[in-house]
Amino acid sequence: MSLDAKTVLKMARLSRLGLSPEEVSTYQKEMQGILGWVEQLNEVDITNVSPMVGTDLARARLREDLVTDGDCQEAVLSNAPDREGPFYTVPKVVE
Amino acid sequence: MSYHFDLTLAQARDALKAKKLSAVELVKAHCEAVERLDGRLNSFITRTLDQAREQAAAADATLQKGEGGLLTGIPLGVKDLFATKGVRTTAASHILENFVPPYESTVTTNLLREGAIFLGKLNLDEFAMGSTNLTSAFGGVENPWKKKDSDARLVPGGSSGGSAVAVAAGLVLGATGTDTGGSIRQPSAYCGITGIKPTYGRCSRFGTIAFASSLDQAGPMARNVQDCAILLEAMAGFDPRDSTSVEKDVPHYEATLGQGIKGLRVGIPKEYRTDGLSEEIQALWDQGISWLRAAGAEIVEISLPHTKYGLPTYYIAALAEASSNLSRYDGVRFGKRVPAKSLDELYEATRGQGFGEEVKRRILLGTYVLSSGYYDAYYLRAQKVRTLIKQDFLNAYEKCDFILAPTAPSGAFAWDEKPTDPVQVYLNDIFTVPASLAGVPAMSVPAGLSHEGVPLGLQLIGRYFDEETLFRAGYVLEQAAAFHHRPTLHAGVSA
Numbered sequence: 001m002s003l004d005a006k007t008v009l010k011m012a013r014l015s016r017l018g019l020s021p022e023e024v025s026t027y028q029k030e031m032q033g034i035l036g037w038v039e040q041l042n043e044v045d046i047t048n049v050s051p052m053v054g055t056d057l058a059r060a061r062l063r064e065d066l067v068t069d070g071d072c073q074e075a076v077l078s079n080a081p082d083r084e085g086p087f088y089t090v091p092k093v094v095e
Numbered sequence: 096m097s098y099h100f101d102l103t104l105a106q107a108r109d110a111l112k113a114k115k116l117s118a119v120e121l122v123k124a125h126c127e128a129v130e131r132l133d134g135r136l137n138s139f140i141t142r143t144l145d146q147a148r149e150q151a152a153a154a155d156a157t158l159q160k161g162e163g164g165l166l167t168g169i170p171l172g173v174k175d176l177f178a179t180k181g182v183r184t185t186a187a188s189h190i191l192e193n194f195v196p197p198y199e200s201t202v203t204t205n206l207l208r209e210g211a212i213f214l215g216k217l218n219l220d221e222f223a224m225g226s227t228n229l230t231s232a233f234g235g236v237e238n239p240w241k242k243k244d245s246d247a248r249l250v251p252g253g254s255s256g257g258s259a260v261a262v263a264a265g266l267v268l269g270a271t272g273t274d275t276g277g278s279i280r281q282p283s284a285y286c287g288i289t290g291i292k293p294t295y296g297r298c299s300r301f302g303t304i305a306f307a308s309s310l311d312q313a314g315p316m317a318r319n320v321q322d323c324a325i326l327l328e329a330m331a332g333f334d335p336r337d338s339t340s341v342e343k344d345v346p347h348y349e350a351t352l353g354q355g356i357k358g359l360r361v362g363i364p365k366e367y368r369t370d371g372l373s374e375e376i377q378a379l380w381d382q383g384i385s386w387l388r389a390a391g392a393e394i395v396e397i398s399l400p401h402t403k404y405g406l407p408t409y410y411i412a413a414l415a416e417a418s419s420n421l422s423r424y425d426g427v428r429f430g431k432r433v434p435a436k437s438l439d440e441l442y443e444a445t446r447g448q449g450f451g452e453e454v455k456r457r458i459l460l461g462t463y464v465l466s467s468g469y470y471d472a473y474y475l476r477a478q479k480v481r482t483l484i485k486q487d488f489l490n491a492y493e494k495c496d497f498i499l500a501p502t503a504p505s506g507a508f509a510w511d512e513k514p515t516d517p518v519q520v521y522l523n524d525i526f527t528v529p530a531s532l533a534g535v536p537a538m539s540v541p542a543g544l545s546h547e548g549v550p551l552g553l554q555l556i557g558r559y560f561d562e563e564t565l566f567r568a569g570y571v572l573e574q575a576a577a578f579h580h581r582p583t584l585h586a587g588v589s590a
Contacts, residue, residue, distance in 0.1 A: 008459065015418060015462045016425070016439065017455055018447025027459055030517050034460060037518050038407035038473070044480050051478030052485055054309055055534035057296045057559060058339045075197035079429035090427045093438060 003032045098124035100587035104169060104268040104322035105349075111158055111168045118158065118168030122151035122212055125170040128586035129214060129266050136584065138251075138260040140175045140233045141183050142215040150212045157210065165329050167210030172267040174258050175216035176223055177203050177313070178302040182213075186304045187221045187231035190424045190431045190449030200302025201334045202271060202313045209329040214267055218257030221451045222421065223278055223306045226523045227513055228256025230453040238286060238507050239264040239584035243548040247509040252282030252523075258316045259286035265586030269317035269326050273303060275310045276409050277503075277527025280539035283316055284502035284552025287541045287580065289569065290316040291323050294560045295534035296341035298327075299334030307416035308339075310409075310531050320540065320569040324348035327562065343560055351563045352570045357391030359564065362495030366402035367526060376501045376551065379543055383499055383553045386575035387568065395495050399487040402529060404480050406521060409528040411464050411477035417454075418461025424449065456517065485533040492558050497568055500526050502539040502552035530556045538565045541578040550580070 008028045012019045019027070073086055082089040098120060102110065110116035126144040133139050147170065154168035178184050178196035185191045199207070207213075220230040227250040229235040236256040238249035240263070251260045255272035259282035262270050272279040274292035283290030291314045298313040305311060315326030328348050334340040363384060368377070388394055426432035426445030433444035450458070464473035491498065504525060514520055530537040536559075539552040553572060557565045581587070 007463075011459045011462045011466070012443075014466065015422070015458050016442035016446055017450070017458060018440075018443035019455070023452075023455070027456060030456060031460055031463065033516065033518055034410070035463070038411055038477075041404055041407050041411075041476055041480055044401070044404055044476075044483065046476060046479040046483075049479040049482050051475055052481040052532075053478065054339065055295050055485075055559070057294070057341045057534070059342070061335070061338070063335065072197070078197050079194060081427075081429070081432055088428070091438060091441060093427060 003028060003035060100124070100128070100265040100585065103318050105325060107268055108166070108169060108325070114158070118151040118154035118212070121168060122147050122170050125214060125266060125586070132264055132584060132586060133266060136237050136239060136260050136264055137234050138218055138236050138257040138264070138266065139172070139215045140185055140187065140218050140257070143182055143213055144215070147212050147214050154210060154212060164209035165325060166206060169211050169269070170214050170267050171206065171211045172215060172217045172258060172261040172270040173203055173213050174219055174255050174271050174273060176219060176273055176304045177271060178304070179203055179213070179216065182216065184216065184304070185233070186223070187219045187233055188450065188454070189232045190445070192232070192431065194430055198302060201299035201336065202303065202330045205330055205332060211329070217261055217270060220254035220256065221454050222304070222417070223254040223273055223275060224417070224453050224457055225253045226277065226281055226520065228253040228282070229510065229513060230451055232451055235510060236260050239582035240287065240507060240549050241583040249507040249509055249549065250285070250513065252285035252507065254278040255316060256282050259283055259288055259290070262286070262288045262316055262318060263582055264584055269315055269322055271313060271330065272316045273311055273313050274531065275307050275413060276531045277524040279314050279316055280527050280537060280552070280554060281503050281523060283539040284541070284550065285507040287550030287578065287582065288316055289319050289323050289538070289540050290314060291327060291538040291562065291565065292531070292536060293327060293331060293562050294536045296339050297331050297536070297560065297562070299332070299337040299340050301334055301336040305420040307413040308420060309416060310413060320566055320573050321349060321352055323538070324352060324566050346563055348563060348566050351566050354567050355390060356387065356568050356571050358393070359497070359568070360393045360395050360495040361387050362395055362397035362491050362498040364397050364399045364402065364491070364498060364500060366399050367500045371504070373505065375545055376504060379551050379553065380499070380501050383542060383572060386572055387499060389575070390571045397491040397494055397498065399491060399529065401480065401484045401487050405484055405529040405532060406525055408477045408480045408484060409524070409532055410521060411473050412481060412532070414457045414461035415465050415474050416461070418458045418465065421454070421458055481532050484529055488533040488535055497558070497564050498556040500554045500556065502526060502554040506545040506547065506549035506551050526554060535559055536562045536565055538569050540569045540572045540576070542572060542576045543578065544580060
């Protein structure tokens with residue numbers, strides 16, 4: 001298992017994490033170690049095994065399509081970094 | 096001061112109901128203990144002591160009328176991963192350092208409905224990622240226990256380290272924790288307290304900040320088994336707002352405690368006896384087996400053949416889910432924002448500065464195992480191995496009613512003894528992650544002290560939704576172990 005700095009930078013880019021050059025080099029070493037360690041899973045025979053996506057204990061449920069709460073404009077806006085009257089304002093996110 | 100911090104939650108509850116103790120007295124003593132000791136322990140991120148004192152007066156009025164719920168007047172702490180309305184909720188991360196939720200998590204709503212009084216929000220590893228509580232953006236937590244003849248600061252375990260410490264040091268009578276791969280059980284063991292991760296789906300995840308959604312489960316941490324039984328009954332229950340919540344009645348757990356375990360079959364997984372297991376942990380485990388046998392249980396050897404693959408499977412699954420869950424912290428709509436020239440630079444600067452080292456490591460790895468070309472080799476394979484691990488447990492429960500194992504491979508170690516290699520740190524969770532992957536309930540009970548004088552725990556693992564058997568067996572272990580030691584730093588010890 002070899003993992004180069006370019007791959008770390010690519011993952012950082014995909015996950016929008018700004019990393020310093022020192023961080024890139026530290027993470028490169030550590031990720032390489034961790035990925036080497038997880039390779040032991042290749043020993044396991046997984047032929048005809050289906051992936052586990054949950055415990056299957058909960059049932060999918062339907063409910064009436066009703067308003068269950070509302071009238072909480074101030075609560076919704078309480079964590080807005082900026083607002084204009086009753087509106088959320090954010091940096092331009094569509095380019 | 097009349098209060099000596101020697102009551103359990105159950106005893107305090109009974110004293111309050113009998114009006115031998117007032118909630119004002121009880122809460123005041125605990126608030127003073129927080130003020131006296133927590134500057135050093137750092138188990139709280141946010142204190143709500145004034146609010147607690149006011150609520151105590153109201154609790155007394157309720158109790159005077161002979162009314163109240165399961166927990167009226169009882170001082171508790173809340174892991175700072177549960178959203179609390181109007182009270183800052185940080186996940187121990189800079190990225191949420193100013194986040195004040197406009198809503199309450201279901202678990203804390205349930206506790207408040209029963210009359211609990213919260214003294215504040217407890218420290219944890221950042222986003223619950225860690226097993227030492229040293230990755231918090233609000234500083235590490237000190238374990239109140241000391242090794243013999245040493246004053247070195249010990250880790251409390253993690254991620255629910257603040258919860259474990261606040262309970263162990265007598266600052267609160269109980270606390271909420273969350274457990275993704277051992278985050279309730281391992282710190283409980285390190286701090287000499289009891290903690291239970293219930294079955295996945297027993298407690299609602301609504302309002303609990305997500306780390307790995309298919310594994311995260313809330314549970315109580317307290318002085319003993321009875322206190323955990325009382326707290327779990329209050330916390331648990333079906334919640335339509337969590338799609339993985341299971342519609343099942345919550346039993347009156349406390350009533351099961353004295354039922355004993357005569358005739359029950361205890362599984363001892365042979366794969367947990369690894370070469371690296373210390374003699375001390377081995378001896379503790381053997382002692383636990385003798386205690387259960389003496390109580391009339393039948394001991395059977397079982398096999399969980401995929402045990403050694405538990406940790407790597409866990410890390411792939413948990414990190415993949417974490418990288419996805421944490422993508423919401425983008426600096427745009429809430430939380431910390433670092434301004435920058437372009438949108439991408441804003442995201443990268445916000446997330447680069449807002450997240451700590453361990454969180455970034457996990458996001459990078461999670462992104463890697465989900466990325467194109469690696470998804471099948473890592474993530475899909477891990478999900479398949481997870482099926483085999485779950486099947487191991489289901490097969491084992493054909494032969495036994497519950498399982499006994501150690502909680503952790505060692506006791507608490509010093510802050511500066513934390514290994515620098517992340518893989519070595521992850522090995523702390525070797526005995527706790529399999530139950531998390533399968534989604535079955537598991538509890539840690541303090542069972543003795545190590546040769547160095549720090550607590551060690553034994554773990555009981557049960558069938559889906561059979562927390563009752565864990566409480567029965569945990570009670571038996573507790574009676575046999577008679578663990579009445581107190582840590583060096585404790586509210587009841589005058590400084």
